[in-house]
Amino acid sequence: SALVEAHSARIVHRDIKPENVMVRSNGLVKVLDFGLAKLMQVYPAPEAASGSNLPTATAQDTELTGPGMVLGTAHYMSPEQAMGMELDARSDIFSFGSVLYEMTTGQRAFSGANAGETTDRILHAQPEAIARFNYDMPTELERIVRKCLEKDRERRYQSARELLIDLRNLNRDSDADAPIVGPKTTPRRRATSAIDSLAILPLCNAGGDPDMEYLSDGITESLINRLSQLPNVRVVPRSRVFQYKGRQTEPQDVGRELNVRAVLMGRVLHRGTTLEVQVDLVDIAKESQIWGYHCHRELSDILAVRDEILQETAEKLRLKLTGEEKRRLTKRYTDNIEAFQFYLRGRYQWNKRTPEGFKKGIGYFQEAIERDPSYAVAYSGLADCYQLLAIYMVLRPMDAFPKAKAAATKAIQIDETLAEAHASLGFAKEFYDWDWRESERELTRAIELNPGYASAHQWYGFYFAIQGRLNESKAELRQALYLDPLSLSINISAGWPYYFAREYGQAIQQFRLALDMDPDYQLARYYLALAYEQSGDLAEASIQFRKAALLGEEPDRLVAFAHVAALANDRAEVDRLVDLLKELSKQRFVSPFRIATVFAGIGDREQAFEWLERAFEERSPWLVYVKVEPKLDRIRSDPRFASLLMRMGLRH
Numbered sequence: 001s002a003l004v005e006a007h008s009a010r011i012v013h014r015d016i017k018p019e020n021v022m023v024r025s026n027g028l029v030k031v032l033d034f035g036l037a038k039l040m041q042v043y044p045a046p047e048a049a050s051g052s053n054l055p056t057a058t059a060q061d062t063e064l065t066g067p068g069m070v071l072g073t074a075h076y077m078s079p080e081q082a083m084g085m086e087l088d089a090r091s092d093i094f095s096f097g098s099v100l101y102e103m104t105t106g107q108r109a110f111s112g113a114n115a116g117e118t119t120d121r122i123l124h125a126q127p128e129a130i131a132r133f134n135y136d137m138p139t140e141l142e143r144i145v146r147k148c149l150e151k152d153r154e155r156r157y158q159s160a161r162e163l164l165i166d167l168r169n170l171n172r173d174s175d176a177d178a179p180i181v182g183p184k185t186t187p188r189r190r191a192t193s194a195i196d197s198l199a200i201l202p203l204c205n206a207g208g209d210p211d212m213e214y215l216s217d218g219i220t221e222s223l224i225n226r227l228s229q230l231p232n233v234r235v236v237p238r239s240r241v242f243q244y245k246g247r248q249t250e251p252q253d254v255g256r257e258l259n260v261r262a263v264l265m266g267r268v269l270h271r272g273t274t275l276e277v278q279v280d281l282v283d284i285a286k287e288s289q290i291w292g293y294h295c296h297r298e299l300s301d302i303l304a305v306r307d308e309i310l311q312e313t314a315e316k317l318r319l320k321l322t323g324e325e326k327r328r329l330t331k332r333y334t335d336n337i338e339a340f341q342f343y344l345r346g347r348y349q350w351n352k353r354t355p356e357g358f359k360k361g362i363g364y365f366q367e368a369i370e371r372d373p374s375y376a377v378a379y380s381g382l383a384d385c386y387q388l389l390a391i392y393m394v395l396r397p398m399d400a401f402p403k404a405k406a407a408a409t410k411a412i413q414i415d416e417t418l419a420e421a422h423a424s425l426g427f428a429k430e431f432y433d434w435d436w437r438e439s440e441r442e443l444t445r446a447i448e449l450n451p452g453y454a455s456a457h458q459w460y461g462f463y464f465a466i467q468g469r470l471n472e473s474k475a476e477l478r479q480a481l482y483l484d485p486l487s488l489s490i491n492i493s494a495g496w497p498y499y500f501a502r503e504y505g506q507a508i509q510q511f512r513l514a515l516d517m518d519p520d521y522q523l524a525r526y527y528l529a530l531a532y533e534q535s536g537d538l539a540e541a542s543i544q545f546r547k548a549a550l551l552g553e554e555p556d557r558l559v560a561f562a563h564v565a566a567l568a569n570d571r572a573e574v575d576r577l578v579d580l581l582k583e584l585s586k587q588r589f590v591s592p593f594r595i596a597t598v599f600a601g602i603g604d605r606e607q608a609f610e611w612l613e614r615a616f617e618e619r620s621p622w623l624v625y626v627k628v629e630p631k632l633d634r635i636r637s638d639p640r641f642a643s644l645l646m647r648m649g650l651r652h
Helices: 002-008 046-050 089-105 115-124 139-148 160-173 210-228 238-244 251-258 299-316 323-329 337-350 355-371 376-391 397-414 419-433 436-449 454-466 470-483 488-493 496-500 504-517 522-535 538-551 554-567 571-584 592-601 605-617 621-627 630-635 639-647
Strands: 021-023 029-031 056-058 086-088 197-200 262-271 274-283 288-298
Touching (some): 002 029, 002 089, 002 160, 086 089, 089 139, 089 160, 139 160, 139 436, 197 210, 197 238, 197 251, 210 238, 210 262, 210 299, 210 337, 238 251, 251 262, 274 299, 288 299, 299 323, 299 337, 337 355, 355 376, 376 419, 397 419, 419 436, 419 454, 419 621, 436 454, 454 470, 454 496, 470 488, 470 496, 488 504, 488 522, 496 504, 504 522, 522 538, 538 554, 554 571, 554 592, 571 592, 592 605, 592 630, 605 621, 605 630, 621 639
Parallel strands (some): 197 262
Antiparallel strands (some): 056 086, 262 274
């Protein structure tokens, strides 16, 4: 409210920070110390085209400081303030967002060992998710803070009044007895004994029929996905709880290992057309059962059973939910039971993360759509399968990505609030269309809708890596890893920005961590080999390339052996392997970008650019990393390289 008043009087504070915000004994909040504030004339700014005139000032003020000095306090400066650019009211909004973040988490949004490192983080890094420090905070507050802290001021709140309205609406809709953020210096916990952390163990397939694993796994995943979207409870991600699948475990042991207050466990038995479900909710701290659920129902009642478990679990956890949160908890994307079952089968296959699983997943998702053409999440699943078949180099990009985009777009047309569909569309625009603006828009929209969706953070991390914004890439991938720490895909991805930044020691360490989780993970082995090669350890690189070749399918095997030959300066063997790859490309997709990196590594510019051009023509998804791939450093000075970046819309 104070900022609304100040900005209405054409005053920009320029030093919003905790020390300048005071609370009187009667609860009135006061903003103090306008020593750096500036009374400015209003003139048409770049934003004036949209119909708004914002007061502007410069971050350098010769009346108060010497030439070249930047005003403000480092930890709370806006990016434009840190760079000495012209300021307007939106700079105060960024600083306010930093203060609000600190009020809700007890942590500074941007903090480094010195002023220079802090400024770098303000310019390039994203703060950790609020939920990491305070699980009581609503998802809407996460969205508000993120919007305040947008690097690009065009993406921030455009006025303090607009921000004030959103905060008042949040407070009204929170069902709390007091404001979400109070005048304390530490995060406010709701005055309730609600259980704030939960692990949902994989429901046991009691019948033992392997063809019914999709049902028990699918119900489990559905419970995890729905409950994890609630803002005031931490739900352990799928990858961590599924490590307990098939193991005899005690809930107290699981609770201690996963650091949760409650554990939900149970079993599913399918006989003919009937379904028997039993679940138990256990309070780990009190070592007592909170609630038990047991039912015999027709299989056609599976959605009703799931909704009953969701509602009862939320109630027994004593969660205070708004009306919107209650509706979202049990929202149905379909009422067609057959469609739902096919969807569960599709996700079961998708979670195998294998080319064969993706192909089967496509069939099941199409069956689900055939039974319910308005089934939004089935379209989203279809998009994900097609895209990863291209990334895994099974389908040609031009055969896979248009289908993925069509499916994701259809899902959004059906339900604009489906985070997974926005993320899938953003992924396609990132790896196929090379439409960077739209890709970022879709990915940030996905994160706004579901801040806990790890894949959206992962793919947004890819976006930053592609652009060469590697600190921001590291931050997003750290967030993805926090949300889903046992995901093999995210673990390997977390090493990429270090590899691209030529920080090979840290890259090797992260790739090793992924291999510790699964020694047969071919992509982790391949990138480990690349990191050793670029670090100068050619002997270890050769060993790892050979191991990767033993794990990969035929194109990957040949590319890996080509790297070994290149390391040995065996040009004849490189050419022989490339000839085999050319012949293989007549039958299936072979990544031209991978072959280009082999030729670039041995210094053959002509062959490297020939294959890069093929990658461009075929829209090879791995080509998006052309700007940052170390293997291409030997050919970057060639004018053809700058031309390629320009045609892809990437800055040199």
